[in-house]
Amino acid sequence: MPDGSNGNGNGNGNGNATSLSVEPRHDWTLEQAEALFALPFTDLIYGAQRVHRAWHQPNTVQMSTLLSIKTGGCPEDCAYCPQSVRYHTGVDSDALMSLPDVLERARAARAAGATRFCMGAAYRSPKRKELEKIALMVREVRALGLETCATLGMLSRDQARELKDAGLDYYNHNLDSSEQFYGQIISTRSYQDRLDTLAAVRDAGMNVCCGGIVGMGETARDRAQMLVTLANLPQQPESVPINQLVRVAGTPLAQAGDVDPLDFVRTIAAARVMIPKAHVRLSAGRSTMSDELQALAFLAGANSIFYGEKLLTTGNPDVEQDRALLARLGIRAEAAAAVPGGT
Numbered sequence: 001m002p003d004g005s006n007g008n009g010n011g012n013g014n015g016n017a018t019s020l021s022v023e024p025r026h027d028w029t030l031e032q033a034e035a036l037f038a039l040p041f042t043d044l045i046y047g048a049q050r051v052h053r054a055w056h057q058p059n060t061v062q063m064s065t066l067l068s069i070k071t072g073g074c075p076e077d078c079a080y081c082p083q084s085v086r087y088h089t090g091v092d093s094d095a096l097m098s099l100p101d102v103l104e105r106a107r108a109a110r111a112a113g114a115t116r117f118c119m120g121a122a123y124r125s126p127k128r129k130e131l132e133k134i135a136l137m138v139r140e141v142r143a144l145g146l147e148t149c150a151t152l153g154m155l156s157r158d159q160a161r162e163l164k165d166a167g168l169d170y171y172n173h174n175l176d177s178s179e180q181f182y183g184q185i186i187s188t189r190s191y192q193d194r195l196d197t198l199a200a201v202r203d204a205g206m207n208v209c210c211g212g213i214v215g216m217g218e219t220a221r222d223r224a225q226m227l228v229t230l231a232n233l234p235q236q237p238e239s240v241p242i243n244q245l246v247r248v249a250g251t252p253l254a255q256a257g258d259v260d261p262l263d264f265v266r267t268i269a270a271a272r273v274m275i276p277k278a279h280v281r282l283s284a285g286r287s288t289m290s291d292e293l294q295a296l297a298f299l300a301g302a303n304s305i306f307y308g309e310k311l312l313t314t315g316n317p318d319v320e321q322d323r324a325l326l327a328r329l330g331i332r333a334e335a336a337a338a339v340p341g342g343t
Ligand code: SAM
Pocket: 074, 080, 081, 082, 083, 120, 121, 122, 123, 124, 151, 152, 153, 154, 172, 173, 174, 176, 212, 213, 243, 244, 245, 246, 247, 248, 284, 312
């Protein structure tokens, strides 16, 4: 085929890896996204690489370290989550960590090579006093020269502005899946609640970190639909975490079926194509992934990881293991965005 066509064109410009637009589009249809997921595997990866190299430095990953600053006791009923008070998972409900303890962990993350520090709290939404304390944490962590991220549940517009004023760079709030599937996973808040928080975060001027989970029993169509929703937002997220479900005993999804690893990689590749400028994060689930599967995810356009031996309550590969993997692959850590340096 002298024109480089792979013969899979479906007339909408997305069935052919060489015709995939490298520009962000906000008019994705579900049919186009499903056609992307259904491409021959190497065509999809090739398309993702083309998009990746148009916008990103190849062979670099952004490294974020997570800290659970308030663990457990959450009133929400997210079926995947070990921190919901409704499930018996062995995760205790702790108080909000103190500022000195958080700063000690942030300094350690910086010393290990992380450039972003992400503080997670098991809240439905933060209360006034809690937000005041967290805003102070954000200020002080940023003064260490780290980019700051928080994930605290739903935010009002005023709360989003308060965090922005404190210097919060990113807010993580995941759609988790398609609107259609969401109702089977969470009943205590709506998909629209999630979208409203994302709009409040965006309007306050923060970067949006928003993605989802693969492996909860959703279909390929649900994965495609979630990415359509993200891609078609007025402004696409800057960061897109793709988590593989960590099956935690005691949660309703403890017995969820295995994900086909190649379908997981397809989700990463589709996120890369549909949200071209974002950092796509290979997020939860790496502890059970082989080096080869992680290499495929990087090949598919993932360029960010959680770095450090713990996610929020579950394990993550240790730092030495990740350093060895990245060295094997010739991948280096991405430099931090300019954050006013501190102590
Ligand atoms: N409570 C806040 C919220 O739900 O927005 C912030 C913390 S919550 C733990 C952040 C995200 O972690 C969830 O939206 C979900 O995508 C992810 N997550 C939680 N449990 C997980 C699991 N077992 N496996 C994979 N991802 C998980």
